[in-house]
Amino acid sequence: MDSNPKDLSCPPNEEPAECGKACEPKCNEPQQNICTEECIENVCECVTGYKRATNGTCVKIGPDCQ
Numbered sequence: 001m002d003s004n005p006k007d008l009s010c011p012p013n014e015e016p017a018e019c020g021k022a023c024e025p026k027c028n029e030p031q032q033n034i035c036t037e038e039c040i041e042n043v044c045e046c047v048t049g050y051k052r053a054t055n056g057t058c059v060k061i062g063p064d065c066q
Helices: none
Strands: 014-021 039-046 050-052 058-060
Touching: 039 050
Parallel strands: none
Antiparallel strands: 014 039, 050 058
């Protein structure tokens, strides 16, 4: 691996992940679909308590999660 994930600049409510999930939890998918265990290197993922919204941002799980 060439770069350190901690060097990534992530948007609000996201954090760097050395080995990110191929299928990140999304607001429009209440239940996680079957997903591979594929490692996506050096990506930003939603922090705990947040999911990916349809507009691509990470929002708190609740009414704004659409």
